[in-house]
Amino acid sequence: MDISYILNEFAEERENYFNAVSPPIMQTSNFVFDTVEDMRKAFADEYSTYLYSRGRNPTVDILRKKLAALDGAEDCLVFGSGAAAIFASVLANVKMGDHIVSVDQPYSWAQKMFNDILPRFGVTTTYIDGTAIANFERAILPNTTVIYLESPNSWDYALQDLKAVADLARAAGIVTIIDNSYCTPLYQRPIEYGIDLVMQTATKYISGHSDTLGGVLSGSKEMIERIFNSEYMNIGSGIQPFNAWLLIRGLRTLPARLDRISASTIKVVDYLKRHPKVESVIFPFDETFPQYALAKKQMSGACGLLTFIIKAETIARVEKFCEDLQHIFMAVSWGGHESLIIPKCSGIQPAEFNASNATHRMLRLYVGLEDPDYLIKDLEQAFAKMM
Numbered sequence: 001m002d003i004s005y006i007l008n009e010f011a012e013e014r015e016n017y018f019n020a021v022s023p024p025i026m027q028t029s030n031f032v033f034d035t036v037e038d039m040r041k042a043f044a045d046e047y048s049t050y051l052y053s054r055g056r057n058p059t060v061d062i063l064r065k066k067l068a069a070l071d072g073a074e075d076c077l078v079f080g081s082g083a084a085a086i087f088a089s090v091l092a093n094v095k096m097g098d099h100i101v102s103v104d105q106p107y108s109w110a111q112k113m114f115n116d117i118l119p120r121f122g123v124t125t126t127y128i129d130g131t132a133i134a135n136f137e138r139a140i141l142p143n144t145t146v147i148y149l150e151s152p153n154s155w156d157y158a159l160q161d162l163k164a165v166a167d168l169a170r171a172a173g174i175v176t177i178i179d180n181s182y183c184t185p186l187y188q189r190p191i192e193y194g195i196d197l198v199m200q201t202a203t204k205y206i207s208g209h210s211d212t213l214g215g216v217l218s219g220s221k222e223m224i225e226r227i228f229n230s231e232y233m234n235i236g237s238g239i240q241p242f243n244a245w246l247l248i249r250g251l252r253t254l255p256a257r258l259d260r261i262s263a264s265t266i267k268v269v270d271y272l273k274r275h276p277k278v279e280s281v282i283f284p285f286d287e288t289f290p291q292y293a294l295a296k297k298q299m300s301g302a303c304g305l306l307t308f309i310i311k312a313e314t315i316a317r318v319e320k321f322c323e324d325l326q327h328i329f330m331a332v333s334w335g336g337h338e339s340l341i342i343p344k345c346s347g348i349q350p351a352e353f354n355a356s357n358a359t360h361r362m363l364r365l366y367v368g369l370e371d372p373d374y375l376i377k378d379l380e381q382a383f384a385k386m387m
Contacts, residue, residue, distance in 0.1 A: 001069055003186070007251050011065035025245045026058045047228050055233055059241040063248050067206075070185035071198050073218035075225070077232055078244060082181065082201025083109040084237035085215030089197050092227045093146050093175045096122040101139045102148040103130035103160060107179060110148065130160040131291060136168055149178040149195070152295070154334075155307055155344070155364060157182070157284045159291045162298055166194030186258055187301040197223065204335025205304075208250040208257050212243045257369065262303035264372040268365070271376050272308045277383050279358070282307040305334050307364050315353035317386055318343050318361060324382040328375060334366035339375055341365050 001010065017024050031050040033039040042051040050056050060078055068076040079085040090113065094100065102114055104127045114125040128135040130149065140147075147169050151160045162178070169176045177197045178190045184205045190198045200206070202214030217227070232238060239247075265283070272281045273288075281288075284295040285302040295302065312318045322330055328339045344362035345353055353360050367375065 006066055006069045010069055011062045023062050025241050027241050029053050047225050054236050054238060057241050060239060060244040063244045066251060067216050068218055071218035072189050072191045074221040076216055076218035077224055077228060078239045079215035079237050080239050081213045082203060082215035085199045085217045086110050087113055088227055088231040089177050089199055089217050090146060092231050094123045097143060098123050098145045099141045099143045100125040100146045100148060101144055102127050103150050104128060106150045131158055133161055133164045136165055140172060144174055147174055147176045151178060152182045152284050156282055159294050162190050162193035162195055183299055188299045202247050206247050206250050208336060210336030212246040214239050214243060214247050258303050260369060261367055262301055265303050265367045267372040268367050268375060269306055277311050279309040279311050304367050307362050309358050309361050310363055312361055313355050315345055315350050318345055321382050321386055324385045325378055327378045337369045339366055339368040339370055
């Protein structure tokens, strides 16, 4: 199915809403029935009909169908946030006494779930360096039911060999889940490599405007229906119609935005690599990246998010650089129109700073839709003010 068709036409039955180019927002909590039998059928199978917008909603369904098609999946669910999608995907596939293998240092709220919530119910997690398949082989136990991936991750962009992990997991009857937020379905399609559940935070590139949250979970119809009828409905974490409409709007321009951001990122990476106050740059599509060959094999593109390590003897210098930026905002997330930066040292107390620890001097930069020369000038003036 052509991407342009998916983004602009697929799942939109315009004849049902006055041939409007933009679909309506079905801002309703519930739906009426003409007969008791119709209501009875809805109670029996809410996955297949409209009863209450906590479950299905027509505006949300348009988005669901588009996102599933982009992932090459049979179906998907859309949540109010990426964290909610992660929580439901894992919770649906563990029971008391089970074991999870997770890549090291996953998204913070995934790690909190593994460390703080699931142990209360007897579920344990082993963290591994996911760059080597042998580490997965050693970590799997007889009670392992889930392998959790994040490829690339969002700081050092470590990758996992998706096909190798999927083959290993399938042979052992283990469910694989991946956070695909870095790439979006346009730049990486994990289901084609055999991954069972693909999650992404729609807050980022799918939205593209930094004005709504969302989380996507794609997979087989059987698995998605099972999650819908349990975790999705019980937790009540589905996305609201207006937010779904905002994400449909964001999808229209997704390829154009990714193309522009990708081109700009290459220019910014080149600038940073040559700057005397930058120790190193980490970006999956740069030839110096340790897993460059795997990145080029699994990913059709990389854009926006990169990390650079600044040369600084004190935390004050790192902080001053970030605070001197005039047009690159200091904030979390990525994928919107605005360029952003996060210093890794914002997660530690100043007394803990160790200049010999390169991670303390890491800066994560998201390149947005601004002109790259505009961003480079901002970086340059901040570098010039470093003591």
